[in-house]
Amino acid sequence: MKKLKFAATLIAIGLLSACGQKDETSAAAAPAESGPAAGAETASPAAESAAANPAAGIDTQRIANARSEPANWLTVGGGYADQRYSPLKKINADNVKDLGLAWHYKIDVDRGAEATPVVIDGTMYTTGAYSILYALNAVTGELLWKHDPEVPRNKAGYACCDVVNRGVAVYKGKVYLGTFDGRLVALDAADGSKVWEINTVDNPKRTYSITGAPIAINDMIIIGNGGAEFNARGYVSAFDAANGELKWRFYTVPGEPENDGAHKEAMDAARKTWDSTSYLTQGGGGTVWNSFSYDPELDLLYFGTGNGVSWNKLVRQEPDADNLYISSVLALKASTGEYAWHYQEVPGDNWDYDAAATMTLADLEIGGKQRKVLMHAPKNGFFYVLDRATGELLSAEKFMPVDWATHVDLETGRPVVDEKIADWTKEPKLINPGPFGSHNWQPMSFSPDTGLVYIPAQEAAGYYAPHAEPTFNDRAGLWNLGANFPLPEDPKVLRDAVKGVTSKLLAWDPVAQKEAWSVHRESIWHGGTFTTAGNLVFQGSSQGQFEAYSADKGEKLWSAPANTGVIAGASSYEVDGEQYVAIMAGWGGAFPLFTGNIANFAKVKPEARVLVFKLGGKAKLPEPKNEPNPLPELQKVEGTEAQIALGKQVYSDNCEFCHGINVVGGGLVPDLRYAKPQTHKEFAAIVAGARSDKGMPAYAGVFTAEEVEAIRQYVIQRSHDLKAELDKKEVASSKN
Ligand code: CA
Numbered sequence: 001m002k003k004l005k006f007a008a009t010l011i012a013i014g015l016l017s018a019c020g021q022k023d024e025t026s027a028a029a030a031p032a033e034s035g036p037a038a039g040a041e042t043a044s045p046a047a048e049s050a051a052a053n054p055a056a057g058i059d060t061q062r063i064a065n066a067r068s069e070p071a072n073w074l075t076v077g078g079g080y081a082d083q084r085y086s087p088l089k090k091i092n093a094d095n096v097k098d099l100g101l102a103w104h105y106k107i108d109v110d111r112g113a114e115a116t117p118v119v120i121d122g123t124m125y126t127t128g129a130y131s132i133l134y135a136l137n138a139v140t141g142e143l144l145w146k147h148d149p150e151v152p153r154n155k156a157g158y159a160c161c162d163v164v165n166r167g168v169a170v171y172k173g174k175v176y177l178g179t180f181d182g183r184l185v186a187l188d189a190a191d192g193s194k195v196w197e198i199n200t201v202d203n204p205k206r207t208y209s210i211t212g213a214p215i216a217i218n219d220m221i222i223i224g225n226g227g228a229e230f231n232a233r234g235y236v237s238a239f240d241a242a243n244g245e246l247k248w249r250f251y252t253v254p255g256e257p258e259n260d261g262a263h264k265e266a267m268d269a270a271r272k273t274w275d276s277t278s279y280l281t282q283g284g285g286g287t288v289w290n291s292f293s294y295d296p297e298l299d300l301l302y303f304g305t306g307n308g309v310s311w312n313k314l315v316r317q318e319p320d321a322d323n324l325y326i327s328s329v330l331a332l333k334a335s336t337g338e339y340a341w342h343y344q345e346v347p348g349d350n351w352d353y354d355a356a357a358t359m360t361l362a363d364l365e366i367g368g369k370q371r372k373v374l375m376h377a378p379k380n381g382f383f384y385v386l387d388r389a390t391g392e393l394l395s396a397e398k399f400m401p402v403d404w405a406t407h408v409d410l411e412t413g414r415p416v417v418d419e420k421i422a423d424w425t426k427e428p429k430l431i432n433p434g435p436f437g438s439h440n441w442q443p444m445s446f447s448p449d450t451g452l453v454y455i456p457a458q459e460a461a462g463y464y465a466p467h468a469e470p471t472f473n474d475r476a477g478l479w480n481l482g483a484n485f486p487l488p489e490d491p492k493v494l495r496d497a498v499k500g501v502t503s504k505l506l507a508w509d510p511v512a513q514k515e516a517w518s519v520h521r522e523s524i525w526h527g528g529t530f531t532t533a534g535n536l537v538f539q540g541s542s543q544g545q546f547e548a549y550s551a552d553k554g555e556k557l558w559s560a561p562a563n564t565g566v567i568a569g570a571s572s573y574e575v576d577g578e579q580y581v582a583i584m585a586g587w588g589g590a591f592p593l594f595t596g597n598i599a600n601f602a603k604v605k606p607e608a609r610v611l612v613f614k615l616g617g618k619a620k621l622p623e624p625k626n627e628p629n630p631l632p633e634l635q636k637v638e639g640t641e642a643q644i645a646l647g648k649q650v651y652s653d654n655c656e657f658c659h660g661i662n663v664v665g666g667g668l669v670p671d672l673r674y675a676k677p678q679t680h681k682e683f684a685a686i687v688a689g690a691r692s693d694k695g696m697p698a699y700a701g702v703f704t705a706e707e708v709e710a711i712r713q714y715v716i717q718r719s720h721d722l723k724a725e726l727d728k729k730e731v732a733s734s735k736n
Contacts, residue, residue: 014216029469036150054121057171057191063171064296069147070378071574073582076116076167076213077443078571080294081361082683084116084530085444086572088581091615092534093550096558100617102580108132108148108698110606111668112567113589115167115213116443116528117610119573119582124507125189126584128608131179131210135461136191138582139575144193149179154692157477159209160229160657161590162668163695166290166441171216171241178210184239186221200225200246206232206283207477216598217301217334220247228306228354229479233279234286234326238337245582248337252305252325254285266339270324276317282480283307284324286442290356292507295372298389301334302374304355311435312466312482313350314425322347329376329384330517331391334646346380350425351404351464352435352481353521354378358443358528360453365512366394376445377455379437381405382408382415385510397505397513398450400438400457403430428486430493432500436524436591443528443569445537448508452516454529454537457506461497463488468649476695478654485652485661504541505529507554517554525591527583529567538581539683540566542591544604544624546583546611551701563624564607565592588668596671606668632676639713647714650707656701659710663718669695673719683712 032498043427058074062253064169066072066079070087078084091099107113118125124138127724130151133259135144158165159180169176174195176269177185182201187194200223201208214223220238228234239245250263253270262268278284282499293302293732308326309317315325327346332339346353351403360375364384374388385394396408404422405415422431442456465484503521508514527540530553540546542565548558565587572581586608651663656670675683682690687708701713 002581003237027069032724048129048659053173053188054123055170056122057172059172060216060296063216063551066222071263072121072571073117073571075215076118077291077293077358080296080445082291082293083360083362083448084358084443084528084569085413085447086530086532088532088574088579089534091532092582093536093557093570095615096534096536096548096585098615099130099548099558099560099613100579100615101560101619101621102612102617102680103619104135104612104613104621105134105141105610107134107586107608107610110162110165110608111586112162113586113608114164114211114441114568114583114589116569116571117582117584118168118170119571120170123624124582124610125168125170125175125187126610127167128584128586129163129179129588130167131165131177133168133177133187133192133608134609135175135189137361138573138612141610145366146662147177147185147187147192149183149545150181153695154697155181156231156691156695157658157697158207158537159211159226161211162593165210166211166589167213169214169216169219169221176214176239177180177210178214178222178242179308180211182208182210184210184214184223184244185246186241189559196244198239200237202235202249203233204379206230208232209249212288213295216241217294217351220334222292222301222334224303226289226306227288228285228287228309229282229481230477231283231309231480232541233286234288234290234305236332238334240461241261248294250332250337250339252286252288252328252330253279253308253323255280260296262337263339269491270442273322274318275321278317282309283682284323284326286328288356289354291443293359293361293374295361295388297373298332300329300331300340300388302329302359302361302388304329304357304376304378306351306356307352308481310480312348312353312425315467315482318348320348320565327353329355329359329374329391330435331388331663343384343386343391343393344374345378345384345415351380351422351431351462353437354697355635356443357439360444361388361650362446362448364451371699373510374376374454377439377453377457377508379433379435379440380404380415381433383508383510383513385513399455399457399508399515400433400503401500402432402438402489404433428462428463428465428488430488430497432461432462433461434460434464436460436462440525440590442526442567445529445531445569445574447531447535447551449535451509451511452507452551453510453540453690454531455506455552455558456503456507456526456539458524459500459525461500463493463497473560478702479657489646505537505549505554507537507551509700514531519549519554519556525565525567525589527566530570530572532572538583539569540568540570541581542567542587542604546585560613561621562611563604563609563621566603580616583611585609585611592666593658594656594661594666595667596664596666605642606714627646631674631719631723631726634723635680636717636721637713637716639710642715643710644714646707647710648710650703651714652710663715672715673722676713680712684708687711
């Protein structure tokens with residue numbers, strides 16, 4: 001039975017989730033631990049003069065030439081090509097062993113930290129959970145100003161995968177921030193005062209969020225949103241950088257034809273690829289929730305789209321259709337938002353294979369010809385090289401073990417799906433990859449020196465099962481997947497699921513389409529990668545380390561503790577001749593929320609900080625958080641078998657995305673098995689909204705009183721299961 005539980009988690013490896021924050025001890029007000037380590041230098045002249053407005057001169061021209069000013073890190077991806085490569089090399093493979101912590105800054109909320117710090121003339125702009133923005137002195141870590149957009153905490157359930165933010169855009173003196181609840185905010189880069197704020201959400205009846213970083217192009221700020229696990233209709237919008245006025249909007253799935261506007265041709269083409277009009281009610285999905293890149297010569301904006309709503313193509317009423325433009329790479333004319341080309345990676349996506357990973361642009365010699373390419377390693381496990389002017393598919397190969405499709409047919413550009421393995425709509429199937437993907441949002445990087453792409457690659461099959469009631473439940477703020485994630489009954493299926501939960505730091509040759517080298521990593525959900533001219537690749541791990549490897553060979557050269565899981569990508573900058581490497585540390589996101597700590601995947605606790613390193617840095621982190629967590633007095637098991645079964649079903653449809661599969665919490669939100677007697681007394685009130693200020697969404701009117709009590713009875717049952725496990729361990733250890 002124990003094995004079953006272990007495997008269950010592994011299996012579950014799939015979902016992306018989101019939710020409320022820790023209710024009792026949490027995060028709300030962060031202690032001002034901060035910054036300057038003992039002996040830190042005083043602010044440099046550069047940093048001081050920056051106080052005027054460090055970002056005043058940042059425009060499209062400078063971002064396009066970001067490589068020519070390596071002291072700054074102008075966008076989250078280090079420039080429009082999103083290569084995440086720094087030409088700095090004072091820190092290099094020979095001396096990286098001397099890299100030490102220069103300073104650290106504790107941010108307010110201990111949830112996932114996914115931003116890449118942007119640094120301009122000695123000022124760092126970065127973000128943490130609930131879209132809180134920090135401007136810091138990049139030399140000392142001193143807080144210059146902070147903007148808390150006061151995202152209502154009860155919105156925590158409005159996104160699949162934690163209350164995260166992936167960073168800012170900086171342009172002509174302003175910093176631009178997308179907030180978790182869908183606003184776009186423009187702030188003065190010098191003092192953080194608000195210049196304007198608009199709501200990007202076009203339809204309040206749908207569930208939208210923003211977790212991605214905006215991109216600034218030619219006096220426009222461009223941003224998408226998330227929500228395809230709920231009922232969102234994906235789109236991307238361009239706003240006037242000066243005043244927030246909407247310049248253009250492109251929907252990624254069709255709506256009512258009379259509203260097609262300037263995009264009639266692209267929408268008509270998409271409409272033909274839907275069997276039904278489910279997109280009108282369900283929303284369609286295809287959200288633009290992550291990464292942008294841009295080619296200034298072609299004036300093409302690139303982004304990827306997420307899965308359809310629902311995940312289950314039968315619930316979407318789309319048994320055989322491609323459903324454009326879900327799970328696709330799209331190119332638009334940035335100046336007008338006009339459709340240029342698309343490449344759909346997963347026609348009729350049935351697996352949550354979002355195409356939203358880093359869009360990496362480079363010029364490569366392929367078959368004797370210099371090609372302008374876009375490289376993409378999405379969740380579906382294939383590495384794609386596209387001609388970025390035309391969208392032509394140049395090559396596609398598996399970069400990790402993948403069984404949902406045998407290969408991509410280069411003639412048709414379509415994956416050849418192995419339906420025997422991959423169709424789970426009638427019976428449960430174990431499919432590789434699962435919804436966590438072969439590579440998720442964690443950014444990959446490209447080094448023009450080695451010609452290699454560094455992928456935070458992972459392997460985690462998913463056990464998909466059709467939902468018992470295969471209908472679309474259009475409940476605002478609640479998941480609409482048409483899928484369940486039960487335990488497989490066949491022990492062989494369980495074993496297969498367990499076998500392959502692993503990761504690689506993978507150096508990939510995009511021309512030869514093969515592995516150059518790789519480093520094995522335990523478990524999954526490791527950090528994004530970042531590479532430098534110092535022949536280095538940096539990556540944080542889900543086991544709590546920040547590490548450097550040689551970019552050409554993959555030799556491990558350096559490691560430092562981060563106290564918590566690192567999932568973000570790093571950046572580098574220089575002030576007064578000193579090079580720094582910056583990373584956000586903060587465990588969170590879909591994996592810890594959904595899979596909890598089952599199988600001891602998460603050995604780290606959520607703590608969130610900015611960490612900055614330099615050669616000879618001597619700062620030290622405090623001891624990692626590790627409070628004991630004794631089981632409180634347990635409630636009596638009083639629920640009937642039927643009641644507990646009902647509770648289990650309602651829980652797994654609605655609660656497990658945040659509180660963990662089988663009620664095993666991952667430390668980001670309360671582990672309900674440890675609920676105190678008082679919490680049980682208030683259980684119904686809490687579900688209805690009594691802790692909505694702490695991040696527990698208000699579900700008043702969503703569940704019946706019987707359902708809420710059934711969930712509680714199931715939770716009580718699980719707390720007794722936990723006690724039995726702990727007692728068994730104690731007996732075992734006393735025998736040793
Ligand atoms: Ca998704």
